[in-house]
Every structure is written in C-alpha cells, then in structure tokens.
C-alpha cells in the first residue's frame with residue numbers, strides 16, 4: 001500500500017511541474033506538424049494496384065541486367081514478393097496520408113519521448129539534492145531502496161503515459177486530417193525472406209512495446225548516472241549522446257571488431273526494428289539476444305543505483 | 317526520571333581521519349526539551365544527521381525507542397520528526413500538497429491531523445498557496461508542521477528558529493513547551509544562539525569541536541543546585557562556623573557577600589546556623605549565573 005503511495009508522490013512531483021506540460025505541448029505540436037508533412041508529401045494512391053504492378057515489372061527488368069550485388073538483389077526480390085502478396089490479398093500499403101498510415105508513421109515521434117524521459121529520469125534523483133529536499137525524504141520510516149525504486153517506476157509510468165498520449169493524439173490528428181481514408185488494417189513486413197502479415201494494431205503494440213523497452217533501459221542509465229554523480233546535466237547529456245551517437249560508435253567499433261559491439265547495451269536498443277526492418281547496426285544478432293543483453297544491463301544499472309544510494313551520506 | 321527515549325552512545329563521525337563528532341554520550345527523556353548548543357562548525361548538524369540516519373555512523377550507536385538507527389532504521393524513524401538545517405519544501409507544490417506528500421510516507425495519518433498541525437503553526441490561510449510564495453518564517457513553520465505530522469514521540473530540530481522573528485520564536489517556544497509537557501514528547505533542539513535555547517530548554521548540552529564539554533549546563537527551571545549569596549556582618553566567622561557544620565559545601569567570599577553553591581532545602585538550615593552563632597544576616601539572595609556566562613566560560617570564546 002505504502003509502495004503505491006510512494007509512486008503517487010513521485011508522479012505528482014513530475015506532473016505538477018511545468019516541464020511535464022511543456023513536453024506534452026511539444027508532443028502535440030510535433031504530431032500536428034507531422035500531419036502537415038504527410039499532407040504535403042503525400043502522393044495520390046487511388047490507383048495503388050497499378051502502381052505496384054508497374055513497380056514489379058520495372059524491378060524484374062532490372063533484375064535481368066544482373067550487374068548488382070547480392071544484397072540489392074535480395075532486397076528487390078523481397079519487395080517484389082511483398083507487392084505480389086499485396087496484389088493477391090488486396091492489402092493496400094500503409095500510406096502516411098491515411099489514418100492508420102499516419103498513426104504508424106507517428107511512432108517515429110517516440111524517439112523524442114525517449115529524450116523527454118531521459119530528461120525526467122536523469123533529474124528525478126539529482127533534483128532532490130539541488131532542492132535540498134532529499135533529507136526530508138530520507139528521514140521517513142521507509143527503506144531507501146523503496147524510495148529510489150518508486151522514483152524509477154514513476155518515470156516508467158510517465159513514459160507509458162506519454163506513449164499512450166502519442167498514440168491517441170496521432171489517431172485524433174490522423175482522423176482530423178485524413179478522416180476520409182482510414183487506410184489498411186494489415187501490416188506487412190519481411191522476415192527471413194518471407195512475407196509476414198499481421199494486424200496493424202498488433203504491429204503498433206509491438207512498436208510501442210519496443211519503444212517502452214528502449215525507454216526503460218536508457219532511462220535506467222540516466223537514472224544511474226544521476227544517482228552516482230548527483231548531476232542531471234551529466235546524466236541527460238551522456239544518455240542523449242549515447243541514444244543518438246550509438247550507431248556511429250558501432251560503425252567505428254565494428255571496423256575493428258565484430259564481437260564487442262554486440263555486448264554494448266545501446267547498440268541493442270530498438271528491438272522491433274531488428275525484427276521487422278533489419279534496422280539494427282549489429283550483424284548476427286537476434287531479438288532474443290538483444291533483449292537479454294538489455295535485461296542484463298538494466299539490472300546492472302538498477303543495482304548500481306540502489307547500492308550507491310543505500311550507502312550514501314546525505315549532507316548537502 | 318522517566319525512561320530515556322533516545323540513547324546516544326560513543327557516537328563518532330570521522331571523515332578523512334578527522335573526527336567531526338567524537339564520542340558523544342547522552343540520553344534524552346520523554347517530556348524533556350534538551351538543548352544542543354555550540355558555535356558554528358561544532359558538529360551539531362552532523363550529530364543530528366547521524367541520529368536521523370542521513371549519514372553513516374563511524375563508531376557508536378543511537379537508539380530511538382529501543383531501535384538502533386544503524387540496524388533498525390525504519391522502526392527507529394517511525395516515531396521521529398525532524399528538521400535538518402533549513403526545512404526545504406517542494407516550492408512548486410502548495411503547503412498542503414507538501415504535507416500530503418509526507419503524509420503518504422507514514423502508515424496512518426488521518427487527514428484531520430493535517431488540519432490540526434496547520435492550525436497549530438498558524439498557516440491555515442496560506443496552506444493552499446504554493447510554497448514559493450511563502451516567506452522564510454512561513455517555510456520554517458511548514459517545516460515544523462511536517463515534523464509534527466505523524467505525532468512523533470521525538471522531535472529532532474536543527475536550528476528551527478532560523479528565519480523566525482521574535483514573535484515567531486516565542487510562539488515556537490510556547491508550543492514546544494506544550495508538546496513536551498502535554499504530549500510527553502522528547503525534544504532535541506540545536507542552536508548557536510544562546511538566548512533562544514536558554515528560554516526553551518530544560519537542559520543544555522554544549523558541543524565544541526565535535527566533543528561535549530564535560531559539564532551539562534542545567535537551566536534554572538530544573539536546577540537543584542544554585543548559588544546563594546548571604547549578606548552577613550562577619551564573613552570570616554561565618555565561613556568558619558558553616559564550614560564545620562556543612563563540610564561538604566564550599567564557601568567563597570565575594571565583595572560584600574558570602575557565596576555558596578547548594579540546594580534549596582539547605583538554605584534555611586544555613587541561615588539557622590548563622591543566627592545560632594549570632595551572625596547577623598541582612599539578606600539571602602539566589603544568584604543565577606547566566607547561561608551565557610557558563611557558555612563563554614566553557615567554550616572560552618564568543619558563542620556565535
């Protein structure tokens with residue numbers, strides 16, 4: 001019971017501050033901007049079947065030339081297979097100027113949510129020191145680890161809230177802008193050179209779930225830095241650098257070694273991308289492998305935070 | 317004397333081979349207001365931080381209600397309210413939200429209790445305003461409200477009079493006295509300002525450079541020994557006569573009077589002895605050495 005009340009305390013201290021609402025406004029603004037971009041760049045897709053057929057015949061002609069490398073050929077083959085599948089099963093692609101297509105493309109905005117959460121999670125411990133309220137928190141009859149855990153869980157809750165808000169807003173904005181065209185309810189992707197066909201809602205759930213996993217791990221990292229160094233600037237800066245600079249690091253590292261990058265936590269982020277898009281910078285990893293690596297790091301970050309916090313002298 | 321609710325034994329804090337606090341030993345009893353006096357940097361805050369489990373204890377231990385702060389911190393803190401240095405609050409929350417926040421950290425505090433403490437510290441009108449709009453004195457009173465919220469048995473207050481005006485200090489003094497006597501709680505209160513502590517406390521500990529000076533200064537309200545001045549016609553004879561009958565007392569001659577440190581009940585006996593020996597007694601006066609004198613005497617310096 002008291003555990004829930006602790007989480008309530010921490011979430012109150014997040015949403016009763018302006019920062020939370022500024023982030024929310026930014027989120028809504030970006031969603032609307034996103035819709036305008038989708039409107040501007042949208043092509044007419046009323047004759048999508050003809051378009052796909054045309055594309056496929058163009059592709060097959062290219063293939064005959066056969067002066068391309070293997071990867072490009074495989075990619076082309078997969079695209080052709082998918083187009084064929086669409087035509088056979090009458091599944092329209094998810095155009096971003098349809099409601100569902102827009103909701104799908106709006107999942108890109110979730111990377112901004114990661115930054116917001118890093119900012120919140122990277123300061124939730126250090127700000128208590130700078131406000132001078134840490135001592136007020138720690139003279140209560142509550143184990144320190146419970147206070148720390150309630151802080152982390154409240155960040156995760158806020159993360160879930162932002163992701164849900166993003167979904168809802170993109171849906172509403174989508175309805176307002178493209179209400180006439182709901183779009184496809186199936187989502188196709190290619191896995192092991194096979195066309196996979198899932199419900200778009202299931203797909204969205206997985207995308208958001210994967211984002212949530214990312215957020216939890218990267219926030220745990222920010223949280224640890226903030227607990228260790230009592231500095232939110234360091235925690236936020238380092239976490240964002242890692243989040244965005246990660247791919248660069250992997251390119252540099254993999255030039256020297258193929259193995260090491262697999263075990264670096266931030267290169268394993270983006271679980272769902274690994275699965276559907278081959279978006280991972282890592283070679284030869286599976287989703288399960290990445291998930292395990294992330295889980296191990298997550299536990300490590302939390303343990304370090306908890307142990308350091310438990311022992312620390314509070315005298316500011 | 318009533319039970320000691322706080323026991324401090326060999327309490328020591330060492331950082332980098334330097335003893336910030338060294339071998340403190342004292343008890344605090346229910347219903348007692350114990351002062352903790354010392355110049356800046358003497359180690360008052362450090363001691364209180366250790367007592368509240370905020371910093372680790374290098375040697376020794378503190379027990380509160382029989383629970384060690386080292387090994388049973390949560391039980392020990394259940395019945396303790398505290399203010400450490402300035403009671404910082406969440407400025408973006410209202411006073412009421414701050415109190416609710418701390419209410420959630422205890423087991424069962426009824427909402428009516430919040431109204432009671434707010435009333436007690438006279439913040440009823442401002443309690444729905446954000447703390448950032450509060451004056452220093454209002455923040456200090458909110459700090460006292462949060463310390464009292466869970467009706468603790470022990471209050472540990474580090475310089476709670478900081479930022480209070482004279483009437484605020486007076487009010488604080490009054491309700492601390494009420495709390496101690498009516499609700500039988502133990503209060504440990506630090507200050508570097510002698511004048512404040514003198515009026516609030518029953519007993520005062522003086523700390524200097526991390527050590528308790530060996531004397532505990534006892535305030536007049538509880539004092540059993542007092543210095544009495546006898547105005548007599550023959551001082552030499554008086555010392556002679558009294559010295560025989562009251563061998564355990566020391567008599568000293570001051571300008572016009574004879575000084576003796578004794579308890580209340582002995583005074584008439586001394587007087588009787590003097591008259592029996594035909595020494596004229598013109599007056600008997602209690603001379604209270606001020607705490608300030610003692611403080612300066614003990615610490616050998618300026619108290620603040």
Ligand SMILES: Nc1ncnc2c1ncn2[C@@H]1O[C@H](COP(=O)(O)OP(=O)(O)OP(=O)(O)O)[C@@H](O)[C@H]1O
Nearest residue numbers: 315331336354355356357358359360361362363508
């Ligand atoms: N973390 C620390 N590391 C090293 N020295 C410290 C630390 N904290 C406090 N000190 C030193 O310990 C001594 C006691 O400090 P403390 O804050 O307990 O004094 P105080 O009696 O509360 O003084 P004041 O009346 O100014 O509040 C000071 O000399 C201070 O510099």
Ligand SMILES: [Mg+2]
Nearest residue numbers: 360361401474
């Ligand atoms: Mg102090």
